[in-house]
Structures are given as structure tokens and as C-alpha cells.
Amino acid sequence: MWSVARAKAGTKGVPRLERESQMLEVASEIFGNEGYAATNIQVVAERAGISKPLIYNYFGSKEGLFLACLDRAGTIVADEIERIARGDAVGIERGLRTLEGMFTILEPQPYLWKLFYDPTAPSTGAVADAIDHYTQRIAKLADEGVAELMGLAGNTDPVDISAMTALWLGIVDSLMNWWMEHPDESADAMMQRCVRLLSALLGDSRQ
Structure with missing residues (x-):
């Protein structure tokens, strides 16, 4: 079941950046859930409520669309991890804060994580370079x-x-994959579960 609602057909007059953002949101979910190889551009266009040629007009190709999705996901995820790394938390506390930050920013879109670890994505070229x-x-x-x-x-x-x-x-990676299989789990529930699991494994006293 797709969580992204199909946009209304007809995008005339929609600002370019807004329309591009909409396409990337829809495409990211499909790529993340289905994988690069199984994703069909026609399906992306239909769910975004636009024409297939418009996607090619914006991104040039399926690889170009995936690359744009990767850049968007990379900025969201890596920037958040770097923000936490610049903080004052150390040791296991830093690890827990990192998980908390990731769960929070990925709560509406956990599939973004899958874009970095898609075994069906191109293994050479610009996409492979971006993933690396x-x-x-x-x-x-x-x-x-x-x-x-x-x-x-x-x-x-x-x-x-x-x-x-x-x-x-x-x-x-395992936690993110498990989360995608349990979409009803909130970011807070995931964080509390991680605290319990890590406490059991490492003897950490945080509750």
C-alpha cells in the first residue's frame, strides 16, 4: 500500500521547484519500496499525476531521476548524522542520539534509507558514484x-x-529494514525499543 497519495492530474502553473519536489517524493517512495530495477517510470508518473515525458524533461532518464532521489536522501540523512556528530554526546549516548535523529527525520519516509543500499541499482556510472x-x-x-x-x-x-x-x-540497516516491515511503529516507539535492545546487549542503564 502506497502512502503517497496520487496528485491531482494537471500541473499547469505549478512552480518548477514544487513540481520537482513532488516528483522526487513519489519516486523516492517507489524506488525505496520496489528497488531500482523494478521501478517503472510510467508508474511514477501516474502516481505523481503527471506525464511520463515530463519526468524525462526534468531528469533526463530513470538513472537521472534515481540520482536526484539519492541526492535528496543523502542530504536529509547524512546532514542529520553530521549535526549530531557535532554535538556534545559521546560513546553510546552519541549512538543513541544518532538513532533518535534518524528515526525522527525518517518517520514519514523510512524508505529513503533503502536508496543507499539497493542491490539492483546501477553498479557503475553517476548513480554508483553517488551511492558510494x-x-x-x-x-x-x-x-x-x-x-x-x-x-x-x-x-x-x-x-x-x-x-x-x-x-x-x-x-x-537491520533496524531500518525492520521498520519498513512494521510501518505502524512510530519514531518514538522505535527509539524506545532500541534503548531496551542496546541496554540488554551492552548493559547500558539508560531506560
Whole structure:
């Protein structure tokens, strides 16, 4: 079931930026839920209430549309993680605040996370470069947070840090995938669940 309501047909007079934003919102949901390979531009056009040629006019191709969706998602997600990283939280508290921030900004659109980890997306070219850019940006921030956490525990081994970073990113990805399968779960409910799960795993006393 699509959560994006079909727009009213006829877009004459709609400002370009507003119409572009509408197309990206619809396309992002379809790409995120169905995957790049299974997404049909005609379906995107129908759900956005516009013509298929108009999408090509704006974005040039299916890859161009996906790339624009990636850039939009990357700005939303990576910027939020960087904002939290600039704060004063350290260790597990930073990790929890990061999750809280991500759940909050992604509550109406958790499928954005899937755009970065779509196995059916092009493996070469501009799309692959964009995916690499944003996933590396996210991974770098995760590595910094994990290194800080491990350092607080007295462990500065780079291999251990690398392994823990991979584990953390895997946890985040799994949580996002689980969330998409349970759309009735609110951001607050997801956050409280994560606190309970991490408390059980790590012995953290936060409740």
C-alpha cells in the first residue's frame, strides 16, 4: 500500500521547484519500496499525476531521476548524522542520539534509507558514484563514533574498530529494514525499543 497519495492530474502553473519536489517524493517512495530495477517510470508518473515525458524533461532518464532521489536522501540523512556528530554526546549516548535523529527525520519516509543500499541499482556510472559517496560519508561518521566509543573502553585497535563499525552499520540497516516491515511503529516507539535492545546487549542503564 502506497502512502503517497496520487496528485491531482494537471500541473499547469505549478512552480518548477514544487513540481520537482513532488516528483522526487513519489519516486523516492517507489524506488525505496520496489528497488531500482523494478521501478517503472510510467508508474511514477501516474502516481505523481503527471506525464511520463515530463519526468524525462526534468531528469533526463530513470538513472537521472534515481540520482536526484539519492541526492535528496543523502542530504536529509547524512546532514542529520553530521549535526549530531557535532554535538556534545559521546560513546553510546552519541549512538543513541544518532538513532533518535534518524528515526525522527525518517518517520514519514523510512524508505529513503533503502536508496543507499539497493542491490539492483546501477553498479557503475553517476548513480554508483553517488551511492558510494553517501555510504562512505555515513560510514566515516559511524567509524568516528565507534572509535570514540571503543577508546572510552580502552580499545584503540584499528581492526577491532573496523569490525565494530561494520557491526554498527549492520545493526542500523537491520533496524531500518525492520521498520519498513512494521510501518505502524512510530519514531518514538522505535527509539524506545532500541534503548531496551542496546541496554540488554551492552548493559547500558539508560531506560
